[in-house]
Amino acid sequence: MSATSETAPVAHSRGGLLAADARFALLCALGIALFPFLLHPLGGYSTLATQIAIVSIASIGFNLLLGYAGSLSYGHAMFYGGGGYIAAILLLRVNPQHPNLWLCIIGATLATAVLAVLVGAVTVRLYGIYFALLTLAFAQMVFFIIEQAKDWTNGDDGLQSLPNALLPIGPWNIDLTTHLPSVNLGPFGNLGELRLWYIFAGLCLLLVLMLARMLIRSQFGEVLGAIRENEQRSTLIGFNAPAYRLAAFAISGALTGFSGALRGMFDGSIPIDAVGIDRSGSFVIYTVVGGVATLFGPVAGTAVIMFLENVLSAVTPAWRLIEGLIFVGVIVFLPRGLSTVLKQQRDKNPRGLFVRSLRPSTEEPDPLLKPAAEGQRGGPMSIIETFKLGKLFGHFAAVRDVDFRVDPGELRAVIGPNGAGKTTFFNLLSGTIAPSSGTINYKGREVSRLSGTSRVHLGIAKAFQTASLYPDQTVRQNCRLAALARVQGRFALQVFRRSTRLDDVDALAERAIGRLELLDVADVRAGDLSHGDKKRLDIAIALATQPQILLLDEPVAGMSKDEARKTEALIRKLSTEMTVLVIEHDMEMVMGISDSITVLHQGTVLATGTPAEIRDNPRVQEAYLGGHSEAELAHG
Amino acid sequence: MNAPTTAPAATQTRLRVDTINTYYGDSHVLRDVSLHIGAGETVALLGRNGVGKTTTLKSIVGWLKPRTGSITLDGEELIGRDMMTIARKGVSLVPEERRIFTNLTVAENLKLAQVTARKPGWTLDHVYEKFPRLRERLTHKGDEISGGEKQMLAIARALLQDVKVLLLDEPTEGLAPLIVREVENVIREIKSAGITTLLVEQNLYSALAVADRCYIIDQGEIKFEGTPAQVRTDEDLRRRYLHV
């Protein structure tokens, strides 16, 4: 997507953007409409087509979690089967004489959404195998409850022969089991084989596809992708990562529950296997085979595997082996799934669905108008201050009893030999790690217990020792993400709008790019930048959060002399507007730009003073020279 | 290199690093670094934090692979070999963080060095004689001993193997002054045992006291090659590249 078109003023015609959405919908609708007739010559049948359409919805939901939030759930059967059972129970218990399909499906979807929020609240803080196993554990508990509640669920036998629920639309009560009129289509079967169910399921799938597309391309999807790409960075530009993952988990669970409810209603039965462990595994297979983190991948994967299961099984007993081999083959050879073979085009249209109707609120005054740093240099109030700050790693005290105070507007360098605790000290200030003892005050308020994310929103931003970027995004997008966090706050469920239309975000990002002189490379992928530009981009990202204190961890490390001097000048300029704390080994730079210097040694403050004072401090010399005085050295 | 080569290659060159360029990702850390160490020589590589000293050592042992240049041990090219192979040829790095196996006892740490050695070096008795403190700590776990003991143990591990070149990365770093003296004595012992050593130091005094020759590195480039006496007397040189 071209970044210039993103930041250009609103010039694109609305017609063009609606046309793109309409084109997408039309394309999907066409595919869904043709699907049963393409399946027919291959040996498929109409029931299978309907089931594929329904289960695809669950796979799309699963993929939102795996592909876009990066969490592998091994328990999605709890939502799928759970949705099915809830729908069936609603069907049997609420007005059984006149069952209402809407009630069953919507009720089941809402109930699984609630379940997903509850389960997600305890699982989203875990990663990898731990997340997979904990979701599996919850699924097994749901399985147990359903199996044991025999009065409601009929235990191991599942619920069979459910009555047919009608779909009331306006004055009509539609019976979805009605066949379409018989029209012979030659090799493509007969239209009359299909029931109205297929149209209903197809419409649901169409709706979910459009919803998924909107989600992925929305501001919410953008932030979710950023968190997946670099959680550390996302947290330290001010996004509440667990909240985003929880939201993704809830949406994913609700979609899966919706699919399970539809499937139960269509089949007229729910087997206990619908909540079983193999069911959870099937969503993994469908999605991975089709293509993780692609829009149509889960649908394609569901279709291919369900087709194999139902058609190939009649031909050869080896069908499940073939399925397994496909699965392994895809993981080893096509990590992005079958859909990469089809050369799926990325949607080039940068505009979302409801962009115009939902402009950003104007509550937030133009952030650019606020002065960055408040207070005068040497004023009575420090901007950041620590008392007896300490951090233990096991028995090792990385930072001990550090009393530290910086005045607003100061440029303070923190130096010290390797292992002196400098980076740990910065991590304590930025909130990446919690102190073992002592307190941190920021503008007179204690912030020791606040998360890094909260501190970013108070105005403390950090650039990392090893640049922490979004390597797959352009420089401009990197900065926009940080600006977006500043403008929208820790969490916003902005699923309808795209961030590309937020002028204040653009302004903040452009300003940060300009200040770090990255304009020439603004549209380059961050991963392709030179080392020096990466380091500067990291600072620009921190700057785009509009900090009042900027923490820079070795900003010129690894740079050539020229780059280092250029970056030094940029930092000097930044320091006229905000407080800057910098860890650096480049002594030329430290001595040249600092107002004052703090020397850390073995986790404690050895000295604080002006560059000249530090240069002549014998204790500092000793720390650097290893326990011998200058005089001793000179006389060998 | 700005400074002229002063020390003639009196003995046979054991290790030669020839115009290597090493990167961390995109970061160009070593720029045309060249140095050489004769058999039995003790050479110091000096410089401030973050100027490329450790990177030089990592390049020699195969931990990092230089993009260009050559590193030879007794004439045999090392670039492209893996860490294990280079270690088995007798290039032994005592890393900055010591990297003691904290889940193993002191005795097990020593034993491991013996079993992974291609050829044995010092005997355990010899090691205990030189490092009597280790003998008292044999049953302690690696995370239950002091920083100085860790450094002794790390050096002892290297000496238990047949070392052709010993690379010591900041052996005195982070140690209390008294312990620093002890480690310095150990390095003198190593020197007097005739082991070829490349010593990386920020601690000028320690390094200058034992080195036959020294190099100064800054911003990834070798800026000076000469004798310890030259460094001692050249105040400007020290101010430019070595002091705070």
Add this chain to the structure above:
Amino acid sequence: MEAFFQALLGGLVLGLIYVAIAVGLTIIFGTLRLVNFAHGAFYAIGAYVGLVIAQHIGVGWAFIAAPIAVALFAVVLDRVVLRSFYDKEPTAQLLVTFGIALVVEETLRLIFGATTQQYKMPEALQGSVTLGPITYPAYRLLFAAGVIVMLALVWLFIERTTYGLIVRAGIRDRIMVQLLGGNIRQASTIVFALGAAIAGLVGAAATPIYSIDPATGFAFLVPSFVVVVVGGLGSFWGAVLGGLLIGELQSLTNLVYAPGSSVIIYLCMALVLLLRPQGLLGESEVIRQ
């Protein structure tokens, strides 16, 4: 009371199977940082190899052939497929090993059919032993003793041999082992094969007790993962403690409230993950892996 002791012994036998599988999982994770979902497949292959050999050649040979066959399979797997996944994110490892498990399970189904099978022990081992108030099948006791001996041997291998020394050092610091000239790659392969062989041997030995079908591997894998998480990923004694705990918990729950025996272990794991995410004996540093 007798039922209680029966359940206690039953829990021990079950728990020891979990321990054996979990120990393999945990040492493989410790040295290779690989989360191996295919470990249950090793159990199943061992069981089927054992079955075939026991029926056609003899039970004694089964116990020799099963671990060897499984170890060979593991080495091939390691060299051909898994090698490129060691440095990938855990999710990719989970997926590929899950896929391998799937392929193994289906291959076994094709060859041996889906039915449950078992082989008989020689007459001499079919009797029962009376221990105070209870009578218990002799083979089960022998099995328990055998697993304990095997675990002791594994422990001795890891703690007392020079190879074990390299393995333990590698768990903490792979780089330093190489800097000392240690062959970490070879040690990793040996650990992988060893972990697999243990699962294969236990699979062969447990078949007369629990019988086998193609899905058994996965059925044992999931509780074993629970064991590893409860005990602490990467910890030998964690796997032992967790395995015995989970085995007894399952067996005793079965005694008081049979339907709960399948879910109790998940409740237990969920509690551990929420209260002590690194596991009972685990170290906190592995949690984010």
